[in-house]
Amino acid sequence: MTRPLLIENARIVDPASNTDHGGAVLVEDGRIIDLALGGPVGVPDGAEVIDAQGLVLAPGLIDMRVFVGEPGKEYRETLASAGAAAVAGGVTSFVMMPDTMPVVDDGALVDFLIRRAEAQSPARILPAAAITKGLGGQEITEFGLLKEAGAVCLTDGASSIQSSALLRSAMSYAANFDMAFVHHLADAELVGDGVMNEGFFATILGLRGIPREAETIPLARDLQLAALTQVRYHAAQISTAASVALVQAAKTGNSRVTAGVSINNLCLNENDIGRYRTYFKLNPPLRSEDDRQAMIEGLRSGAIDTIHSDHDPQDSEVKRQPFAEASDGAIGLETLLAAALRLVHSGEVDLLTVLRAMTIRPAEILGLEAGRIARGAPADLIVFDLDHPWQVRERELRSKSRNTSFENARLQGKVMRTIVGGKTMFGHEEV
Amino acid sequence: MPQQSSRAGQAGDFPPFRQRHLISIADLQQHEIVDLLDRAERMIDVSRQERKSLATLSGKTQINLFFEPSTRTQSSFEIAGKRLGALVVNMSVKTSSVSKGETLVDTAATLNAMRPDVLVVRHSAAGAVELLAQKVGCSVINAGDGAHEHPTQALLDALTIRNHKGTLAGLTIAICGDIANSRVARSNLLLLGALNVRTRVIAPRTLLPAGIENFATEVFTDMEEGLKGVDVVMMLRLQHERANGKMIPSVREYYRFYGLDAAKLALAKPDAIVMHPGPMNRGVEIDPAIADSERSVINDQVEMGVAVRMAVLDALLPPRNEA
Numbered sequence: 001m002t003r004p005l006l007i008e009n010a011r012i013v014d015p016a017s018n019t020d021h022g023g024a025v026l027v028e029d030g031r032i033i034d035l036a037l038g039g040p041v042g043v044p045d046g047a048e049v050i051d052a053q054g055l056v057l058a059p060g061l062i063d064m065r066v067f068v069g070e071p072g073k074e075y076r077e078t079l080a081s082a083g084a085a086a087v088a089g090g091v092t093s094f095v096m097m098p099d100t101m102p103v104v105d106d107g108a109l110v111d112f113l114i115r116r117a118e119a120q121s122p123a124r125i126l127p128a129a130a131i132t133k134g135l136g137g138q139e140i141t142e143f144g145l146l147k148e149a150g151a152v153c154l155t156d157g158a159s160s161i162q163s164s165a166l167l168r169s170a171m172s173y174a175a176n177f178d179m180a181f182v183h184h185l186a187d188a189e190l191v192g193d194g195v196m197n198e199g200f201f202a203t204i205l206g207l208r209g210i211p212r213e214a215e216t217i218p219l220a221r222d223l224q225l226a227a228l229t230q231v232r233y234h235a236a237q238i239s240t241a242a243s244v245a246l247v248q249a250a251k252t253g254n255s256r257v258t259a260g261v262s263i264n265n266l267c268l269n270e271n272d273i274g275r276y277r278t279y280f281k282l283n284p285p286l287r288s289e290d291d292r293q294a295m296i297e298g299l300r301s302g303a304i305d306t307i308h309s310d311h312d313p314q315d316s317e318v319k320r321q322p323f324a325e326a327s328d329g330a331i332g333l334e335t336l337l338a339a340a341l342r343l344v345h346s347g348e349v350d351l352l353t354v355l356r357a358m359t360i361r362p363a364e365i366l367g368l369e370a371g372r373i374a375r376g377a378p379a380d381l382i383v384f385d386l387d388h389p390w391q392v393r394e395r396e397l398r399s400k401s402r403n404t405s406f407e408n409a410r411l412q413g414k415v416m417r418t419i420v421g422g423k424t425m426f427g428h429e430e431v
Numbered sequence: 432m433p434q435q436s437s438r439a440g441q442a443g444d445f446p447p448f449r450q451r452h453l454i455s456i457a458d459l460q461q462h463e464i465v466d467l468l469d470r471a472e473r474m475i476d477v478s479r480q481e482r483k484s485l486a487t488l489s490g491k492t493q494i495n496l497f498f499e500p501s502t503r504t505q506s507s508f509e510i511a512g513k514r515l516g517a518l519v520v521n522m523s524v525k526t527s528s529v530s531k532g533e534t535l536v537d538t539a540a541t542l543n544a545m546r547p548d549v550l551v552v553r554h555s556a557a558g559a560v561e562l563l564a565q566k567v568g569c570s571v572i573n574a575g576d577g578a579h580e581h582p583t584q585a586l587l588d589a590l591t592i593r594n595h596k597g598t599l600a601g602l603t604i605a606i607c608g609d610i611a612n613s614r615v616a617r618s619n620l621l622l623l624g625a626l627n628v629r630t631r632v633i634a635p636r637t638l639l640p641a642g643i644e645n646f647a648t649e650v651f652t653d654m655e656e657g658l659k660g661v662d663v664v665m666m667l668r669l670q671h672e673r674a675n676g677k678m679i680p681s682v683r684e685y686y687r688f689y690g691l692d693a694a695k696l697a698l699a700k701p702d703a704i705v706m707h708p709g710p711m712n713r714g715v716e717i718d719p720a721i722a723d724s725e726r727s728v729i730n731d732q733v734e735m736g737v738a739v740r741m742a743v744l745d746a747l748l749p750p751r752n753e754a
Contacts, residue, residue, distance in 0.1 A: 200642025204457075206557035206579025206614060209641055276558030320536045322556030324577065 002422060004028045004044040007383065010052035012037065014059060015356030016363075016372035025057060027379040030422035035375055052383050055416060058355050059371050060092025060380035061337060062362040064182070064260055065236065065308040067157070067329070068125075069400070070116075072101025077313040077400050079113070082333065083121025085398040087426035089334040090415040091309070092380035093124040093370055095362075097157035098135065105130035105141045107149035114150045122418075122425035124380070126152040126366070128182065131170050135159040140170045147177050152366045155182035155236065158283060158312075158328075162188055164221055171229035180365050182234045182260075183222055185243075186283070190214035195324045197270045197285045205276065207324060210285050212240040219243050223250040226257055234365055235259040237310065239284040241294030248303040258365055259303065261295050262310040263332055263339050264405055268292070272405070278319045278326035279405050282310070296348050299357060305365065307357040309336040313401030330405040334397055337384065339406060341413035344386075351386075379422040388414035445470055448746035452564045452571045456582045456621040464586070464625055470742035471590050471735070477514065478737055487745055488517035491548040495521045496538075497574070498554040503709060503733070504574050504584075508551045511740035517548070535559060539566035548748055552576075570747040572740075578612050584708055585618035587739040589626070591732045592663055595704050599628050605657055605699075607633040608667030608689065608716050611640040615708045616667060620646045633657035635689065637678040654689050658698040665706045666691055669716050682715050692718040696726065704728045 008024035012035075024041040026034035034041055043049060063086070069076035086094055096113065098104035104113065110127045117125035129151035133139045143154060154174055161167045161183065174181045191214045196202050198209025219235060223246060226233035235247060237260050247259045264282050269289045273280045280286055298304035312329030319326050332339075340358065343349040363371025370380045392409045394402045418426035445466060450458065459467075477485055493512040497505050505521060512519040524538075535554075539562075542550060549570045552560045557577035564571035575581040593599055604623060610616045610632050623630050624647055631649040632639070644650055651657030658664065674682045686692075691705065705717075705727045713719040722729060 198641045200645045203611075203640040203642050204617075206577050206617060208578075275561055317534060320534050320562075322535060322554065322559035322562055322577075324556045324558070 002029070004047040005050070005379075005419070005422060006041060006043055006047050007050045007052050007057055007381070008041065010055055010057035010383065012057045012373060013351055013355055014373040015352050016059070016360040016374065018352065019373070020352060025373060025381065027381070027419070027422045030379055032373060032375055032377050032379050035373060050383070050417070054385070055383050056386050057373070057381060057383050059359040059373055060382050060418065060420065061090050061358040062366070062368065062371050063091045063094035063309050063311070063333065063336060063358070064306050064362045064366070065097065065262070066094040066311040066333060067097045067099055067313065069313060070100065075400065076315050078120070079117050079125060080120040081398060081400045082311070083117070083123040083125065085311075085331070085333040086123035087418040087420065088398050088415065090337040090382040090384060090418055091123055091333055092382070092418060092420045093126055093368070094333070095126045095128050095152060095366065097155065098128050098130040099157035099159070103130050103134050104128070104151075105133050105135075107142065107145045110146055110149035110151045123420060128153045128155045128157070130154075131156045131181070132161065132166070137161045137163060137166065140166070140173060143174055143177050143179060147179055152368070153180040153182050153234075156184065158184055160184045160186040160188065160218060164225070167222070168225050168229060171225055171231040171233070175229050175231045178232065180234050181231045182236050184236045185215045185218045185222070185238070187214045187218050190217065195281060195285070196273060197287045199270065199288060201270050201273070205273070205323070212242060212287070212291075215240055215284060216242045216246060219246050223247070223254075223257060226250070227254050230256065232256045232365070233258070237262045237265070237284060237308070238304070239265045239287050239295070240291050244294050244298035244303050248298070248301065251303065258305040258361075260306040260308055261299065261304050263307055263336055264310060264330060265292065266295050266299070266307060267339050267342055268405060273323075276323040278321065278323055279330055279403050279407060281323060281326050281328055282330060282405070283328040296343060299349055300353060305357060305361045307336075307340055307354070309333050313399055314403045315401055319403050330403050331397070331399045331401055332404070334399065335392055335404065335406045335409075335411065337415060338390070338411035338413045341386065342411065345412050379419055381419040382415055383417040384413060384415045386413050388412065390414050445746070447749060450747065453582050453743055453747065454561050454564060454571065454573045455580045456585055456618045456625070459625065461625050464589070464622060467586055467739070467742050467746060468590050468593060470746055471586070471738040474738035474741040474745070475735070477741070478734070483514050484516060485514065486516040488512065488515035488748060491517045491748055492546070493517040493519045493549045493551065493744065494542060494545070494547045495519065495551045495574075496524065496542070496553075497522070498524045498552075498559070501553055501575065504553065507733070507736045508574060508740050511737050511744055514737070515741055515744055517744070535562055536566050539563045543567045543569075549744060572743060572747070575614055578614055578617070580618045581614040582618050583736070583739050583743060584615050585622040586743070587732055587735040588619055588665065588706060588708075589622055590735045590739055591706065591728055592704070594731070594735070595728055596662065599623075599626055602662040603629045603631065603660065604663040604665060605631045605633055605661040606665045606667065607654060607657070607691065609638045609669050609673060610634045610643065610667070611638045612670065612673070613667050619665065620648055624648070631657050631661065633689070635679060638673065654695055655698055658695055661699045662703055663706060664691060664696065664699055664703055666716050668708065668710065669712055686715055690714075690716055690718065691721055693721065696721060706732060708732070
């Protein structure tokens with residue numbers, strides 16, 4: 001038994017119930033047992049009371065796309081360091097991509113990860129299982145057994161399945177188990193040797209471009225196969241205006257289709273690469289400002305369901321290279337919320353919409369109880385100061401790798417407390 | 432109008448050159464480009480005299496670091512350095528630094544410890560030279576980085592044109608061939624653009640990069656249309672891997688439509704000159720007879736290459752002891 005926890009005088013923002021109202025929340029035994037909007041809540045004996053005056057209380061963030069180095073590349077990130085970065089950023093649960101060594105394509109490894117994460121990580125780690133063995137794109141894995149072991153969704157992580165026939169088969173089989181089918185979009189031949197968005201800027205830099213069609217062509221195919229197979233399809237991350245239009249159109253005929261966007265594609269564009277800054281070498285690549293604006297509009301319109309960090313730790317050896325030779329990826333767990341709040345502060349998207357994409361929508365897609373502030377729900381909560389200014393400094397980040405695309409960025413909005421299962425896993429200052 | 436200079440005087444006449452490195456033509460102001468061309472004029476004179484040496488780089492160490500082979504560019508820089516009195520060391524790195532388990536940044540640290548005064552670097556990756564320049568304490572000259580830039584090539588091309596035409600002002604220059612993959616084309620477009628010279632690019636669509644029209648150049652896919660009335664025809668080398676049926680169907684077809692032969696050259700001005708950065712694929716992008724004709728200034732480009740590289744070394748490495 002832990003002490004009851006009362007968070008009072010907070011601005012409660014819960015997208016699941018469209019709530020944005022002052023109030024209090026009472027937590028006991030890892031769950032929310034009472035919620036009062038406006039009125040008082042009784043204080044149980046011995047309760048810890050947090051005065052959240054001037055602060056926002058929201059569901060903990062659920063990040064649908066996080067790469068962890070463990071097992072296999074622990075020098076980049078471990079379950080423990082990823083978990084520490086997560087709670088510092090307000091992420092109470094994250095989906096761990098199966099791109100590890102070995103690949104998460106076996107139920108035993110799912111089981112191992114769940115146990116180890118419970119022991120090591122302050123955040124909830126939800127393993128995703130590979131769609132194909134070894135991420136090879138050739139043979140499908142044991143979806144049913146993987147689900148039984150605890151895998152929350154199916155995905156080949158950063159790999160994109162090229163064979164339409166195999167994809168159809170995988171989607172059909174996944175539909176048996178009602179598992180979310182999360183697919184990364186990249187036509188390998190159109191991507192070719194490309195390393196950034198195709199366009200004038202790539203031409204100026206002398207870098208090979210990746211056309212938008214490398215994303216939209218497989219997306220169009222996937223959406224047709226999703227309709228055919230009735231799988232719960234989630235486009236892992238889209239980055240182009242044309243992709244937003246495709247998803248929007250598909251949603252009118254198929255309510256099982258959803259789509260995500262990386263925080264990088266929401267906040268940055270190809271010009272941020274400047275003179276070969278490899279921390280901005282990402283997959284999908286940073287696109288044009290028009291594409292970025294389309295992402296924001298997609299978020300507003302509901303075409304885009306989720307925002308994720310695409311947290312992908314890479315050590316300096318593979319980043320301190322010429323741009324074309326450097327690895328893709330940036331870390332992002334710790335900056336996810338603050339970066340997303342840029343859109344709120346700029347007036348582009350309201351707070352409820354931004355938080356919805358990082359709380360209840362991923363919870364619904366993954367079938368999780370969390371992601372909402374409701375009686376009986378898990379007490380996965382964050383308290384944050386919407387206006388607190390801070391600057392991202394590499395050395396202060398908790399990830400083992402430092403490849404942040406928000407290096408030295410000035411952000412506004414800071415997590416003050418992160419509560420997972422009723423326990424405070426991160427606290428900042430006297431909150 | 433382009434700024435032109437009369438033939439330059441002594442090296443000491445030039446004001447201090449403000450750049451530390453030469454990575455990209457985009458980093459240069461118009462007056463700096465003209466300054467380098469003027470300095471190169473003087474170096475032509477040095478190269479043509481019996482005693483082809485100055486002592487301006489005496490005591491300086493120049494390392495030519497080539498991650499991909501290029502006999503002619505490396506030799507040109509080597510001769511340039513030696514004519515200025517520098518100690519020149521050639522380092523060829525056959526494999527990529529990454530495959531050796533050493534990052535380019537590690538290589539930079541090692542080189543830095545040798546205390547060179549200037550590094551001349553060629554690398555297959557765009558931006559690699561810039562990355563290296565950030566990590567070393569000496570001047571760095573880009574001798575070609577991937578499909579990005581080859582600034583001394585653009586300078587030597589401009590010098591060659593200026594010497595043949597007397598001026599760059601009012602000329603129309605056509606750049607023909609594999610624009611998409613050419614660092615020579617990029618540097619030339621930037622340089623000629625900075626000097627307000629009219630340019631055209633001519634290539635099949637598969638060899639035109641995205642957004643090429645933003646370079647303020649005219650774009651042609653029909654070579655005969657593009658060559659009409661031009662003063663300079665600048666041909667580019669076609670890499671053999673482009674002619675594998677993916678970018679163009681065959682060398683035979685490429686030569687028919689984009690190779691420079693007498694019939695196509697006849698569409699240019701009667702006194703138009705023909706250029707090529709070399710090495711040439713005779714019978715692929717250029718008719719051998721044209722390459723060897725009096726219209727061709729290809730060998731002059733080689734000579735100007737040494738002069739330009741002497742000028743760049745001279746400009747980047749103050750203080751100097753005048754010979």
